Amino acid sequence: MSIMEAKLKSILLFGQPGVGKGTQGTIVGRVPGFCHLATGDMFRGLDRDSELGREFLKYSTQGLLVPDELTCRLWRQYVQGLIDTNKYLPGSDALLLDGIPRSPAQAKTLDDHIEVLAIVHLVCADEEELIQRMKRRADIQNRPDDADETVIRRRFEVFHSETAAVLDHYDPKLIHTVTATGSPGKILLNILNAVIPSMEGHFGNPLG
Numbered sequence: 270m271s272i273m274e275a276k277l278k279s280i281l282l283f284g285q286p287g288v289g290k291g292t293q294g295t296i297v298g299r300v301p302g303f304c305h306l307a308t309g310d311m312f313r314g315l316d317r318d319s320e321l322g323r324e325f326l327k328y329s330t331q332g333l334l335v336p337d338e339l340t341c342r343l344w345r346q347y348v349q350g351l352i353d354t355n356k357y358l359p360g361s362d363a364l365l366l367d368g369i370p371r372s373p374a375q376a377k378t379l380d381d382h383i384e385v386l387a388i389v390h391l392v393c394a395d396e397e398e399l400i401q402r403m404k405r406r407a408d409i410q411n412r413p414d415d416a417d418e419t420v421i422r423r424r425f426e427v428f429h430s431e432t433a434a435v436l437d438h439y440d441p442k443l444i445h446t447v448t449a450t451g452s453p454g455k456i457l458l459n460i461l462n463a464v465i466p467s468m469e470g471h472f473g474n475p476l477g
């Protein structure tokens with residue numbers, strides 16, 4: 270099927286950089302009935318020597334967002350690729366979006382493609398703790414955008430000035446605030462408690 274044909278039932282993982290969207294998204298994405306799509310991974314999968322790959326690095330290494338038009342175009346292609354290769358089955362999986370939308374303009378563009386069932390807003394009041402987490406993962410994941418504290422701080426500024434307003438685009442009833450500190454197991458439990466009821470009646474049993 271083409272992504273232009275039907276709205277994809279989606280769950281948004283939202284929150285500041287370093288708050289654990291990727292960690293939790295990867296785990297939830299292993300549960301049958303979910304397909305995890307992280308735009309950071311999508312971008313990092315680009316060939317660094319290709320034009321798009323260079324474009325991505327130009328922005329991410331400065332802590333800036335990739336322009337909306339390019340982001341949404343790539344996202345569409347990527348989702349279509351997941352459908353075409355049967356990695357994502359729109360009739361039985363919720364698309365778990367991690368890292369998109371990151372601006373109100375992206376949220377508007379995505380309105381043509383997705384039906385949002387729930388939004389998980391992961392929150393951590395302590396930005397210094399987030400910065401420490403990101404510096405630690407920079408070495409492990411080979412992420413130049415996390416290695417430099419100035420760049421990390423820029424990403425927080427961008428979150429506040431460009432990304433935070435994304436929440437205003439959606440019905441507040443869809444938004445579930447989940448505390449992102451404490452044990453990963455507890456955070457996972459709280460995420461599942463928030464999203465599972467919102468999926469009820471939207472999909473068949475994925476295991477048949």
Ligand code: ADP
Pocket residue numbers: 285286287290291307308309310312328329330332333334335336337340367368369370371375414424
């Ligand atoms: P984190 O998990 O720390 O929030 P990501 O891995 O999601 O970071 O993203 C890494 C970088 O990729 C971002 O700093 C940004 O440059 C780019 N990026 C990811 N998603 C988007 C998006 N939706 N719009 C624009 N740029 C994006």
